[in-house]
Amino acid sequence: MTLAHPLANRLVPAATVLAAALVLASCSPAATSSDTSTDAGTPVTGGTLVYASGDAEPTCLDPHVGGNYPQALVASQYLETLYTKDADGKLIPWLAEDSTVSDDGLTRTVKIRDGIKFTDGTALDAAAVKTNFEHLLNPETASSTGYLALGKIDSMDAVDATTLELKLKTPDNSLLESFSMPWVAIESPTALKRTQAENCASPVGTGPFKVESWKKQDSVNLVRNADYVLPVSTAAHAGTAYLDAITWRFIPEAATRYAALQAGEVQVIDNAQPDAIAAAGKVSTIKHLDAPRPGASNRIELNSSKAPFNDAKVREAFIHAVNVKASIDSLFFGTAPQSFSALSSVEPLAYSEESLFGYDAAKAGKLLDAAGWSNRDSEGYRVKDGTRLSLTFPVSTSQSIPAEQSLFEQMQATAKESGIEIKINLLDLSSWYGDLAKNDYDLVSAPYTKVGPSVLSVLFSSASTIPAPSGYFANHSQVKDPALDALLETAGSTKDEAERKDLYTQVQKKVLEGYYVLPLYDQQNHFLYSDKLKNVGATTAVATPTFFDTWLAN
């Protein structure tokens, strides 16, 4: 859900640019383009993959606890989920065999697959799944992501070894999508009985790898699960993983991470920055995996709860006053296609409306004149009743990568030509959340990862404007529209797939046409890897890579 992004580049944006420049300069002339997807050769068993993550090291390897993206990345190697998405993005049962729902939508029956064991020997059954759900819902577990996915469950009962019956408070057609997220992955009930510290250090799952050891502040060592049973034959091979082991390292600096990949010290890096991806495109031995995250697109939310954005005309004017396209093209080196949707492009129900979003300063000017912002002050900014047209834009330096921060600065420059002042405040995460809680913002960009269109309800329902106990709320546009709430309600509970699609499309139209958001691009999730690694590309429902089929050429 809300996910801490790499702390990565705060120290050295300048150095990174310089690094990229020199890297480009030092490329061998023989280098040709990469990204050929055919992996010739016969798979080889053995070898250790070294993975370098740019994210902060998780504080707990069990994604039930807390629940952020760095945890999902590593846990995807040793934990599996009830449902997952296949290569075409279709939701399929994984540890579950299948699932049915009663006519009133209030009873969900989940059949659990037979014959699968956790790596500690415990058998997977309905009672084990029930124990996991109880673990997630127990306040002492301190789940902040997974428990939301199970929020509508009222009670549960393991009817027999393979049947779990869930009674829901209200119908929830996103439950199976929720089950596909690593934050709701299934762990050994025997292992869950240990203390939280023990379970955090070595959670036990059913995945192709298992946690061998965790040297904090250094690396997590994963080894092959020799007894692995592939639940569904969607992979390129059966049996166990090709790799002996995976060493999961943490290299916070983007430039160092890329240098380590080039030096052959590591074979996969995540959080690859646009400059490195562009540079890698010219290196034949480095390949690129682009795996946008599901859920919301990266977008700027316009705070409609107060002036000036309580006026829809001003929101529309702002959107036409900034030249997002030109900035994205130049700052992201073509690695991030522009989005015109509130949802990620990997969401099957995403609705795009490109015609609403275009740079048109003349139109912006007319709209602002009509809205009463026709006068200008000595600095050229528009004023109305003695107030300058000024927008506060708190930016989290840990969530917005350097390229995105530059994008915001360029927006600031183009908006000024239309007489709009944008005040960018670069903040650490705590202070950033502090400003949101105080309603001290007009513009904000916040990521939100979730599987399925139900993320729209999180982002745009009136209920989401009410802060959680921590002060957090997700509806940053502060849309409070009873008609929209009604649509979201029905869209989230209907059993009719066609109706669901139609309703969520209406929701997205309302949001886009109300100019509550300015979509930028998908949530960027880029990986670079050595061409010695073959068969890289499989990902989970939340776009974390898995390495079951991957092998390391000599």
Add this chain to the structure above:
Amino acid sequence: MSASAAATNRSHGSFGASVRWLLRKLGGGIFVLWAVATAIFFGIRMIPGDPAEAILGGPGSQASPEALAAARAQYGLDLPLHVQYFGQLWRLATGNMGTSYSLKIPVTDVLRELVPSTLILAVLALLLAWAMALVLAVLSTRSGGLGTALASGLEIVSAAVPHFWLASVLIMVFSTALGWLPPVSTNTPAGLVLPVITLALPLAGFLGQVMRDTMEEAQRSAFALSARARGESETGVLLRHSLRHAALPGIALSGWALGSLLSGAVVVESIFARPGLGRSLLSAVTTRDIPLVTGVALLSAASYVVIMALSDIAERLVDPRISAP
């Protein structure tokens, strides 16, 4: 009164002075530690947000009210502020630094694991900086005008170079372009070269500048002249007499050098992905891990106090004009 009695008296007096000096240093040290602990305790609470969130996975977590309450109770965050403050002081005084919010292990364990790594880095960097500064000072003083100008320029440039820039350039040249050294630091000789150079170079610039000034001054002094008059060679004068002078500001600056090395370690350990105090401090501050921030800061303050005391003693040993402690 016999001569021997007078001697005992004098040495007794100097022993008493030493004890007083030590007590004064100790008292000052304790005051510094208290001030650091207090500043951090109140300072970190002024950042917006709830420390309980830090325990539950960071700011913006959507933890349930029950989970937040459980975390507050577990870490005593629901107690009145003054109770928390004095409780914290008492625990620190008894050597209990608490449990890291983010790592969920005792802070003392974290420190024990990380200190050697940062210490190796800092000590090697300090030695290298000293060696480079001395060699440069001696060579340039010997070679006269042009050498001095060159060395001075070199020192100013290296002293002004920011760590992150230097680190990035070194990685680009020696890891990416030449492929000689790894970009990720380990405790192997090859893995230490780049981070140690990154830390040492700016420090060597500072130390060299100060040492050479002192050395040149010493070379012009009366004792150098008299040594030359005794027939001592120019090299002899430099090594046997002036060098000792040049070492003095270097020693006096050691406390400051330690501070520079520790702040440099924050950057260097992050860039070279090396486990250590600096990198942990950065992530502890980011995640508002109050016990860990307090632990690292107290440890730095304590070592600063110790180094200052040691450099005081060393200065007195090298320079007889300063009365022995």
